[in-house]
Amino acid sequence: MFLFNRYVCTVLLLVVLFAVMGVRSAMAHEGRNVGDYNFIVGFIDEPAIEGMINGVSLRLTSLKEKEPHDHNAHTGGVEQSSDDAIHSNAVGGIDTLEVEVTHIASGISKLMSLKESFGIPGQYEVGFIPTSPGPYRFRFVGDIKGQAVNEIFESGNNTFDEVKSAKEIQFPLQLSAPRETENAARGALETANEAREDAANVASSASTGILLGAIALILGVVALSLAVLAFQRSGRKA
Template sequence: MKYIKTLLVLSFAAILLSWLPPNNAFAHGGRDVNDFNFVIGFASEPAYEGIINAIELKITGKPSQKDTHSDGHGHDHHSHGHSDIDVNAHGGIFASELLSAGDKFSTTIAKDINNVEIPYHDHMNHDITGTIKVSDEGDLGEVKVMIHETSLMPSDIHVQPGATIIWTNYSKGLHAITSGVMDSGQTEKQPISGLSETLKAELIHVSSKSSVILNLNEDSDNPGRYTSPFIPTSPGVYEIRVYGTIDGVEIDETFISMGGGGDFDDIVPPTSIQFPQKLTSDREITGAITEATEISQLALIRSNTLNTWVIISLVIGGIGIAVSCLSLGLQFRKK
């Protein structure tokens, strides 16, 4: 009973710890994944065996292209009917959806946009930039631009009002063609929200190779922070695999705890926080019971085997005595 009460107290303590603000200095691992940054670990660290915990994952990245006004076929819905439009405004004239390999995006320069130079860039790679000079001396009709891994060809074009520009992605990566310039405030990575339906986590206990699939639940008070509660029942090294999609980008990343060379904590026995008595864990009790059961079964088998040999020996001895008595009786008769 005392053991059960202590476990309950420790469990409630872990729950209280999980309610602390997510900015505590825990040992978490992190890395860049495409245009996103993952920071992952256990919500409560040090992470103790038998005490409720959770996977904690924070994801930041560039703003999603889902808020652009494209019709889904590569043609933008931005109005070009104002000659005083700010050509430097981010996405002020056009903004494509994410373009996979082979995808196209097109926009037509409005008739009343003239004698201006429109800067544009790749929203997924800010080093890829280009300009569209608009004047009556430029090209009319369709003007084609090829998107490569790190460049545009041609990057600078000269068109007339009414011309249609068509970009085609010839690379394997994702691109998003956007008019205007990217200022320093927009280049900062922001929390990525709404991924509970598209991402999952697989928790793996390395030594036993046991694994479980967990849902990632977003923290309503902290966008971009996702958790998956669980109770670790064995200490040791753990792996966390995150897989699914973010804005159409395939994600499959595995992170490992410190014992395997990673950055977040291993699961450890709770003995260091037990006071005044050190308690035996459920795992140790189960192991001791299993071992005792195996020993008793082996002893029973050996006992049964020994009893069988004793019986056989007694039978053989009885037969020998009977044969001897019979032989003696026959000898007395002959005399």
Template sequence: MRRPFVLFAIGVLALALGALAPQAALAHERRTVAGYTFIAGFMNEPALAYYPNALDLRVQDAGGQPVTGLEQTLRAEVIVGGGAQRRELELEPAFNQPGRYFGYFIPTLPGDYTFRIYGQVGGQQVDESFTSGPGRFSAAEDPAELQFPRQMPTTIDLQQSLAERGQGSSNDGLVALALGIGAAALAVASVDAGLRVRDAMQRRGS
């Protein structure tokens, strides 16, 4: 029960953050695979480390029509460190957008990411890897470079600080949990406030 809820929460945050971003063309890699067009990249770009995001995959047939039902026949992985670390992503069809699929996760390191997509499309075996880079899609950026006027500590920074204050302290786990809950609440509040501002601006412009 816990994993579906976590994926749902990450998905809601990722979609909300995407709604706040300027509606510019996303940098995705496009290639032909077994007669189909695959378009892959991050859902939210520029991608920021420590913020909810997702693999954004779109598949079209030779006539440019969206291919549906691929969540049943395709699998996906996110890979970092040249293959040193990988995690399977659960592909979910995008609501009211046929042929588009999301695989939600939170990138926790700045740098390049690879999305591996494998399985079957139209009865044909496929196994393709899409890696961030120039002319493809953006790498995950360190959010500290964009924060102003103060930089917010990451969860890794907080964990290191707790470890330095006391090895094995029974209170550390409670403090870490409280910090995590506080950070999540702040993120949700920020997204909600941003959506309210955006809606107000849209009403004023209409």
């Protein structure tokens, strides 16, 4: 009996856990009506982690009155117990939408073409690897069956997840991100270049000083020679 109760509790716990995860996944996307359509937008995988493959996710559905489908087209001719028609408001077959992805902190952006996921009508995605943490902006442009689209979604606390630094979930060791390593290497290279330029300037200044000193020495010798010559001439006259 104890084992049975323990089994039941475990099953209930798993059910609650998966339900919470499902709610969290839904909350991590932003939903908004755009004209005759509803957009649900976010990263493909959330939380989004710096340096890990991810992408833009768009779930597109129609707000227009649903059109009933033929039962037999979905049931293979098997009679159903319910008389309700099977409905679907997913908007598939759209190849005229693009998304401009912007890393807000740096202002760097790139325009990408959305592709419909195989076997999932109305689900559009495009993959990329976010290489910097922080908030991102997704601007959808193009048209949907003649309706022009120019809609902006930004990550945030009340929308969809911002990209997190990989250090936040690394365990047991926290490793430097490729971005940090590259920045450190770039900084070291710039410092080395500056030091080389300074050394070259010092060497150039030293060379100039030596040259000027040599010229001064030559002029001094010439002046001394002229003075001796003048002294000798004055002695002869005397």
